[in-house]
Amino acid sequence: MNLRRQLVLLSLCTLALPWAGCQYLRQVDKALSQGQIQTLEATGNAIAARLASAPELIAPDPRRTGRPPGAQLYLNPLPQAPVLDGYGEEWRALKLRPRPLPDQHGEPLAQATLGKHDSQVYLLLTARDRSPSYHDPRTASLSSGDTVEIHTAQHQYTLPVASQGSVRALYYNPRRGDYERELRLRGRWTASAGGYQLELALPYALTGGELAIRVLDRTQSDAGSPARRASTLPADGRPGALVEPLPALQQELEHFARPALQLTVVDQEGFVLARAGAISGQQREEEGTPPAEGRWLRNWFYRQILGSDRLPPLPDGTYPPTLTENRETASLWFSAPTDDLDSAADNRVGAVSVPVVTRADDIIERPLLGRVIAAQSASALQSLTESAARRLWLITAGAAGLVLLLLLGYASWLSWRIRRLHRAARTAVDASGRLRGDFPRPYLNDELGALNRAFASLLAELDHYHQYLRSLASKLSHELRTPLAVVRSSLDNLNAGALSEEEQRYAERAAEGGARLSAILNALSAANHLEASISQAEREEFDLHDLLQLLTQSYADAHPGHHFVLQSPAGEQRFYGAPELLAQLLDKLADNAVSFAPAGTTIQLELDATANAYTLRVSNDGPLLPAGFGQKLFDSLVSVRDDGGKAGHLGLGLHIARLIADFHHGELHATNRADGSGVVFTLILPRP
Template identity: 40%
Template sequence: MNLRRQLILVSLLTLSLPWAGCQYIQEMEKAMRQGQVIALAATATAVANRIASDNALQQPLLHERWQQPQAQQLYVHRLTGPMFVDGYDDEWRYLPITPQVFQNTDDSVHWRLSLGQDEQRMLLFAQVTDANIFYHNPSLDDLASGDHFRLRTLNRTGQTRDYIIRSGAPGEVTAYYQDGRRIRQEPRIRGFWQENADGFQLELSWPKTLLGDHLGVALVNVDEQPEPTQIDDERRRRPLQKQWLGNLAEHSTPPFWAAADPVLTEAVSVFASNGVRLRVVSNNHWLLADAGQLQQPRGEEYETHGLMQWFYRLLLGRQYFPELASPQLTGHFSESEILSAQVNGQSVSGWYQWGVRRVGRAVVPIQQGLQSSMVVAEQSSDTLMALTNTAFNRLVFYTLLATAITGIGLLAYASWLSLRIRRLSDAAASAVDDSGQIRDDFPQSKAADEIGELTRHYGELLARLREYTEYLRTLSSKLSHELRTPLAVVRSSLDNLEHEGLPDSARTYAQRAQDGGKRLSSILNAMSSASRVEASIESADKETFVLGELLQQVGVAYNDMFQHCGVSVFVDERVAATSVLMAPDLIVQMLDKLVDNAGDFCPQDGAIQIALLLTAQGVELSVSNDGPLLPDHMKYQLFDSLVSLREQADNNNVTHLGLGLHIVRLIVEFHGGSVQASNRDDLTGVVFSAQFPLSTA
């Protein structure tokens, strides 16, 4: 990973600042929500104290209907709009009422019941799903022979009365009841029976004072209806198979019906401020009073901040609370806070999700002896959310702005540092040319920082290496000059010693000394030869000639010289007749060194190939031979003075100082080219290649 990317990653650490700010906002929101719940609990406590201190308000809560199990009770909702009784659900479908559902064991028949009341009437709407509808047939039963509804009431003396709603066909219906052996009609209970695609539906109305405080409703479904025959037909006297589906059985007592208390609702509405909803829940969890409304969200506000709220929840991992229930739809309030407050006798609070908003709830019990009703206070967190959203938006804006500025600054700084380091890297990579020479154009930096200091240290190091390399390059000529005189004295002394009378054992040592002197003399001659070649190269004259013809001529001579291996010459047709401007004597001397080196390392019956090729850069003159390979890490040092790396193919006494390849490099550089050594692709030998620019061709 480069420096620029590293600094960009470092700049991302600034994103921890908005995260820390969001954590602070979250803690602040928790504290504000806690304060809101405390305020709701205080409001609910005030309402509870008001009810507990007023006997007129407390007495309805102690009524028997609120102490019974609510499982069989029916809740009658308050209707505010006009209702037209016609057997259709045109008005009912838009009312905030969740019907109660009754069904048989196999769910083949089920029906939905909705009850409501206005100032004068009570209304009922039933929607029945039944594939087989049996209408009333008077010949089978005078009271009810088909599917019918029963409304059961209980008077003050404890006697029950069933009102039968039957129909012989779709249309208007009325109620009947049995008085002793007589069947009487109740015209005050009126309605309509209409069929639909799944069964039928019934809509009724009656005066509020007609049925009293108890009400049971049941659908009596007839599974089988015998065909009418003669009077004494056996099947006519067979009992019909009936199913009772509702909140009462065939011989049960109707329970109290439940509804909101208008006096209690009016008393509670005094405490319902803007955005706060207050409710009173009975001991058996029916909704007795409902005052106030939760503040509805403003569309523009949520449209503006919806994306930011989503980002806020995503960044902080905000959890969703349980969905807020709507007890006003069923009249039944059985949330966990209600049960906890009733059991423990202490206030309980909680939070719920209402769409995109949150609603806080506080429940405070009202103690009346051993019975307990509850006051429920609810309020949405719109104001709280507005404050936290505003703080969050500002925090995100400023921190993202600071992060962007910091990131851009770090990116620019990283680019500047990366550029300086890249320049230093490029200069260090090109400090040594292809021939292994240290260049003298290493850039010098005047910067006072660490990179500038590192650049200057690199320059000083390369300057010292260049001086030392130059010293090593001239060491051979200096050694040959300094050692020639003492070597001459040694050799003359050994020559004079031969004329002295020496024993045979001494003559052996004298002969060894003489041979060593000759070897030293040959070494000095070779070193002097290299120095002379360097001097002669500078003064060599170039001329125009055909390089391909020259190679063909010397190839024949090389083939005679190296008989242990074959020497072949290959000239590219494209350059076979091309004239070049070179020093032919130096080219021949270069070939002598390369072919001589190849012959020394080529095994018996090996092959040496001299090739002249045309390349994109100019012409390439190569000498390839079979034999041992070159070490990869020493390829560039072969053309330095006094360097010999490979073991010779034959163990002879010829001294190899590595000066031949050094002379080859000098000749190639004189012609503006470059030389390199490499192993063959098939790893069977070595290739020495000299590249000459097109200007020489």
């Protein structure tokens, strides 16, 4: 992994800034939520204290004191009188919560919904009966099949179940001693696949403020004992009271109303006695004000940042027993209904329930009159957290982006310096082993600058050493010539006298060694002179094809023991260079090929021309190059000839050929043939 990627990965640590900001926002939201709950609790305590001081507002009917729970029935306020057709379409539109009526086994038998409009009480009763038994008029019984009984404060009304048609309500008249029909009870029956349904209306004055419902289910229309029964009538036979909202309590509750705050007072059984205000989304819907659109993505993003836990849905019109059936202050968070248009902003609703108790001491616990429930949407909190989140997000995102750009820029700049130093180190030595003098100098005093200076100092030392080695041959040649001349003159004088046979042999061997040493010094001197003369050679444009033909013929005449073959494209091959130097380069390659190729074999010269370069190959049969000598062959004083050093080959021929190739900005390589039969020398000359 390169340095830039490492720094990019390291810069990802800046993401800790937005994460810390989110954690901070969550703590702020938690503190604001707790503050909202405390505010709602204070509001509920104030209202509860007011109602405890005036219990007639919340419990005006003393008849309910001591009545068993479940006996009372709640009258929902109806905006208009429903049509008594037995179908109950108006009831379903109001989404009222029905009262379940289980049988003696706890299984659901029926459900009833009661409402009041003006002075009329309305009832929607839905019974579950797969095989209803209808009244048989041929029997003398009052109701031979399924029966619905309505109990009021004065009378008991029997309603025989019919498959379709109007309701026939019968009650016992003690003055006449017989059952009569009550015409003030109006309603209609309808049958369904799941049972039957009753829609009924009766004057509130007829109930006397008390009402109970009893459902009898018979298997046959024989007036026998019911198989199942469900009832709200207590064991003492006295109907429960009808509970409805209290206008005086409603008026008192309006004094505590505030915008976006819903206040609800319920009795000890959870029936709503008064309600003021509304949650913000509901209030806006009632006022007909459309909510802001197009904010759902931003609000969803804020909810993800806050990481709120999954909340139970807010009940429609009622509250769970946790808030209505205990004597302790309780608080809960709900999620607003999905059809609440304001839920897109913040779908949390906080609710606090405070009990209303007249007085409690260590001896006697006074009865619970009811509870005050204060509910408020968290949309007000969301405006605060949204503002804080926006500022925090902009700051952290800007800081993280700036740090990321700085780190990325620094990584790019540092990587560029390292790559520059790497390229300079790779190109510090040319193909001939010479040191280049364009190594960059640092301009900063950091670690990379120190490394750059160390490389430059090292290469300068190597250049001095290389220059010393390059001049060593000429120095040795100059310094050794005088003692060598003394040795040779002494040997000549020695040979002029009379020598024994053994002394003559040693003198000849000494003379032979001196001659070889003189030849070596001459070769070194010639190589140095040739290297100096190469740089001063003049260039001209000539036909490379013609030069190769002339040289190939000369090589064939000079070495009759080998066959020389030239393969070249037809026509002129113009090249700009020094023809004498190129001829000398080919002489070195041809001499090398003749030295290693077996007698009678073919030495092949091949020229390929492209738009950018000429490629010249000299190929011969013979031994392969030793491993690792592909480039070492062109160094000075390197040779792979196995002649015991007697031929005086110093490895300068290929070195000179390499110098000539560098003069023409070309490349010279030595490789083995693909089939392993010999060696190929390749010269690449760029075309102008």
